[in-house]
Amino acid sequence: MTGTRIVEHLTDRAWTADAVRRIDADARRSADTHLLKVDLPEWSRAPAGGIDLYLKDESTHPTGSLKHRLARSLFLYALCNGWIRQGTTVIEASSGSTAVSEAYFAKLIGVPFVAVMVEGTSPRKTQLIEAEGGMCHFVGSPSEIYSVAQRLETELNGHFIDQFTMAERATDWRGNNNIAESVFEQMSGEPHPVPEWIVVGAGTGGTSATFGRYLRYQRHDTRLAVVDVENSVFLPAYEAGDGSLTSATASRIEGIGRPRVEPSFVSQVIDRMVGVPDSASVAAARFLSARLGRRVGGSTGTNFWGACTLITEMVATGRAGSVVTLLCDSGDRYDHTYFNDDWVAAERLDLEPPTAVLTDFFETGTWRD
Template sequence: MTSDHPNAWAADAIRRLRAEGRAYGPTPLRPLPLPALRDVRVYLKDESAHPTGSVKHRLVRAMFHEAIATGRITADTTVVAATGGAVAVAGAHFARLLDLPFLAVVPAKTPADTLARVEREGGRWQVAEQPPAAVQEEARAVAERLGGHFLDHFTDAERALTASREPTIADEIFTQLREEPHPVPAWIVTGAGTGATSASIGRHLRHHGHPTRLAVVDPENSAYFPAWASGCRDYATGMPSRIPGIGRPRTEPGFLPTVIDLVIPVPDAASLAALRWLHDTAAVPAGPAAGTGLWGVCHLVARMRESGARGSVVGLVGDHAEPYRNTHLDPEWVRARGLDPAPYAGVVERFATTGEWRPPTG
């Protein structure tokens, strides 16, 4: 086989992807101090430590890996994504690593900071001509016109994670907990955007026979909680999530309700109140989805405490705070969108210091 054979390029590209993953190693598992809860330990799996600052980094690496292995990405393929979020940044990062052109088709209201991050990673972007609900199909058409590859993270991420054979979030969590007082957690808590992360964790728990249960937190407007509760696999709300990275107006192909033990709906105002506690008290510079996750973690820890159970609970930090300084972390931005975290403010603080879990009702 000559060095210019397509298989030679593919093997080298996959080697570079794997080397990138090994270079940064597992993301940190950080203890979250909750002084009043001595019998239950809480940890945060910090996916913001990835080079592009998000849990989407490992998903996109897996999608590049799988597309190269199946011949859908070759040495001169233009990679196209339909997103104005973390997937676009990660896509540009891996395209640059492999010397491939990258184009993100982004919704009209994509923050300028995100577009700048795509450019810093060597990618290009163009504003979609269609409304947000049609951006996926527009990007797919652009990829076909360019003879490129459409990076469909809603359809492909879950399958790519399974095929990549690289350590998953769950692999890392169980390795990192090995020397801790409760090495097998009672719960792992995550959000669902594409659904790939929750599916990957759920598969791991079943493959290894762990008694750990999996909870998914779901923001307002999202289809995942009603889909899980009703058993309707094609449930749709038609409304976008206000918590970036999680929640969808329809159930996506990667969402596997059969591996999920509980879905917890979380008010957006509660997510923002919990986010503020993470920043101001716990000094965790996380994005809004981590606030949603923390609310769910507290709910589950309170249930464990009421039943006298001991153990550990692991939540996820899906991305870093920096992209949200002028949005979800800005009180004026929050008020302008009709969100009022005030009724939820102090709930997490009281729980951490006294063990009393008293969220607002109604």
């Protein structure tokens, strides 16, 4: 006897291989999202070479938002780590676009999905999740969603996919058709192929981490600006260098802004943060929607406002180049909020001053905030 001891935990690799194949096939079918060029007025030609603004249109994903990329990465990461197996119930603490996209991928590979969300979440969101085969589990307070998701993971012998912790590590920031690589490939034939600025918001922090790491890995001179909204602690934490800050109030701009600094928020890769009032986010979403002839969501308005402030600086200093930001999702999801005058009034948001700022900006190229 040699004392050799063998312990095995054999799993059904064939099922996992088929699940990964299904997700890869879905990505090939949907191809990539569009890069839209926004028409800027004549003043944008003043710096030699001009200034160009682009929107990476993530609303063209099958589930209609930027979160489709994140959900795909989270599922592949969990599958390849052996956390999701045949029959595993996937649980998420989310009532927004991430849960919609995750429900889509759970249905694609044939596993149950539960979204833990706060009571009073809009029926439109629950309908989208349920339309993809997901189930909604309601809790009384936002502070409960994480603990309840963890409890359900234990009770159901499932997997809490945890977007807020896993977002920055699930995405391959070196490439593999992540959003940063896609932007630079699509920009390669443009007048200014290496942008002066990339502008994104932060919800989990995964998108900003991906862009920031990719810019360093590829040795691009592009700088990364992250916009933040009211009641979010990302900007105050960035300013103070204190990741323990919290807020008692949730963000009104869906998809971005958090009451705590999420584990996926990597502040060290961010060159600048810009605080955007909620009234400016909503006004900018409406203003941009009118110019594009299609509605965009509130987080896209936040991105657009931040991009315009940077373009103003470039005009003032005579610096040519390009700015790229994200069209995160369609404004059609927000008929009851950002595009509803009664909701705006109830929230005491005055849209006239920021609308005047944007109107003046497009007329003159100056910023009178």
